[in-house]
Every structure is written in C-alpha cells, then in structure tokens.
Amino acid sequence: MKNVTPLTRVTLPQAPRNASPLPWLTSIHSSIGRGPWGSSRYRGNCDGYLIKDLLQYFGARSVLDPMTGSGTCRDVCRDLGIPCVSFDIKSGRDASDASSYRGLEPADFAWLHPPYWRMIRYSENPSCMSNAPSLDAFLGQLTHVLTHCRNALTQDGHIAVLIGSYQDRQSGNRQIPLPALTTQAAIAAGLWPACTDIIRFQHGNTSSRRTYRSSFIPGLHDVCTVYSEFHQHKKYWPHTKESARVIPLPISSKPQMP
Numbered sequence: 231m232k233n234v235t236p237l238t239r240v241t242l243p244q245a246p247r248n249a250s251p252l253p254w255l256t257s258i259h260s261s262i263g264r265g266p267w268g269s270s271r272y273r274g275n276c277d278g279y280l281i282k283d284l285l286q287y288f289g290a291r292s293v294l295d296p297m298t299g300s301g302t303c304r305d306v307c308r309d310l311g312i313p314c315v316s317f318d319i320k321s322g323r324d325a326s327d328a329s330s331y332r333g334l335e336p337a338d339f340a341w342l343h344p345p346y347w348r349m350i351r352y353s354e355n356p357s358c359m360s361n362a363p364s365l366d367a368f369l370g371q372l373t374h375v376l377t378h379c380r381n382a383l384t385q386d387g388h389i390a391v392l393i394g395s396y397q398d399r400q401s402g403n404r405q406i407p408l409p410a411l412t413t414q415a416a417i418a419a420g421l422w423p424a425c426t427d428i429i430r431f432q433h434g435n436t437s438s439r440r441t442y443r444s445s446f447i448p449g450l451h452d453v454c455t456v457y458s459e460f461h462q463h464k465k466y467w468p469h470t471k472e473s474a475r476v477i478p479l480p481i482s483s484k485p486q487m488p
C-alpha cells in the first residue's frame with residue numbers, strides 16, 4: 231500500500247466573502263504563538279487570538295471570565311479596553327455557585343475555558359471541576375456554570391465555551407467527547423449555538439512533545455462553541471415548547487463512568 235505523505239502544511243478551504251468585520255475568522259482557527267496574554271506556563275492555557283477575534287466579532291462591551299487560569303481573557307480585555315470580571319476557584323470563587331455572581335453588572339459576553347474534566351488536575355479543592363468524581367458530576371457542574379453565566383448576561387449576550395475531547399487514562403483510555411456533551415449541557419441550560427463551531431488548532435501542546443508506546447490518533451484541536459439564549463432563536467421555532475428544547479437525555483441517565 232502506498233504511504234500517505236505526512237501532512238505538514240494544511241491548505242484551508244476558501245471562505246466565502248461576506249460582510250463580517252473579521253473575514254479571517256472562520257470555523258478553523260490557527261495561530262502559531264499564543265500572543266502576549268496570560269501565561270504559557272499555566273497548564274491547559276489557551277492562546278489569546280481566538281478570544282480577541284470573538285470579542286471583536288461580537289462587539290463585546292463587558293466580559294465575564296469565571297475560569298481565568300493564567301488570565302488570558304482578562305489580559306486580552308485589558309488590551310482592548312473592555313471591562314472584564316475575572317475569577318477562578320483558585321482565587322476562592324466557584325463558577326458553579328450562584329453566589330459568585332451576586333451583585334455583578336450584566337455582561338454581554340462570557341468566556342468559559344473549563345477543565346477538560348480530569349485531564350489536568352488544577353487543585354485539591356473539591357469544587358474544582360477537575361475533581362468531579364464522575365463524568366455525570368462534571369456535566370452537572372458545567373450545566374450550573376452555564377446557567378449562572380446565562381443569568382449574569384444581558385438578554386442578547388453570548389457565551390463562548392472552549393473545550394476538547396480527550397482519552398481518559400483512568401477509564402482505560404476511553405474517549406470523552408466533551409464538545410458534544412457540552413452542547414447538550416448548554417441546551418439543557420437554555421442556550422443554543424449562535425454560529426458555527428470553531429475548531430482551534432492546538433499548537434505547542436505539552437502532550438505533542440511526548441513519545442507514547444501505544445497507538446492512537448492524536449487529537450490536535452479543541453472546539454469553541456458560542457451560545458446565546460434560546461429565546462433569541464425561538465422565532466425560528468415558534469411552536470417549540472420551552473420544555474422541548476432540552477435534549478431528552480437527562481444527565482443522570484447517561485452511562486456511568488467507572
């Protein structure tokens with residue numbers, strides 16, 4: 231069988247011309263470098279370019295960043311002159327607890343970059359999402375975070391969530407499809423995707439520099455989905471009952487992880 235040439239360069243498909251103020255922002259996002267925001271030393275950090283593009287595309291005037299990590303989103307906001315409320319469980323505020331949002335002015339954009347469940351452990355704190363004892367518990371907590379962020383936004387606000395699939399070593403390298411499960415959680419929280427999913431290439435991943443003895447297809451991307459409140463989409467499904475928007479798979483009935 232003829233060997234396939236390894237892909238070292240990817241030619242992106244041509245994007246249609248449109249009225250977007252950011253014509254380079256498409257469903258594929260690739261930036262080699264992470265920019266001057268946040269810190270590359272923080273495990274699981276992300277680059278700031280996608281955040282910057284999204285804030286500009288959606289014309290954000292105030293931002294909520296309840297899982298700040300090294301502060302990438304906070305720093306991008308500072309550069310763009312956009313007020314940003316930024317906190318993290320490490321600074322004592324739990325994004326899955328409603329009291330963390332008390333007294334906040336409504337923001338019009340939330341940036342959420344949660345742990346990819348237990349892929350990286352961020353702290354010993356039992357409220358840290360990376361310590362969720364099961365996939366169900368993680369998704370339940372994520373649904374709370376999404377609901378609180380939705381309640382903390384203006385009616386026409388947007389919530390961007392960046393998350394990726396990974397192979398979970400503790401359950402025999404089972405694939406955990408977090409982007410799909412996050413969309414289920416978002417719909418359960420009264421949200422709906424506001425635009426195409428964005429595939430973000432993960433340049434400079436720690437795991438990409440390692441050598442493994444096992445065989446697998448390396449995952450080199452994560453997925454960013456931007457949601458808005460379901461009521462904004464309701465005019466397209468005027469007969470949809472509020473209850474019907476929830477995917478009929480309650481979190482508690484999902485297969486249990488060992």
Ligand SMILES: C[S@@+](CC[C@H](N)C(=O)[O-])C[C@H]1O[C@@H](n2cnc3c(N)ncnc32)[C@H](O)[C@@H]1O
Pocket residue numbers: 268269272273274275276277296297298299300301302303317318319320323324325326343344345346352353357358359360
């Ligand atoms: C993927 S990291 C975010 C990295 C960040 N985007 C950056 O570029 O540095 C996820 C963050 O979520 C935080 N976190 C986990 N559970 C949380 C919770 N319940 N409330 C608030 N923050 C939480 C972790 O401490 C960690 O800093």
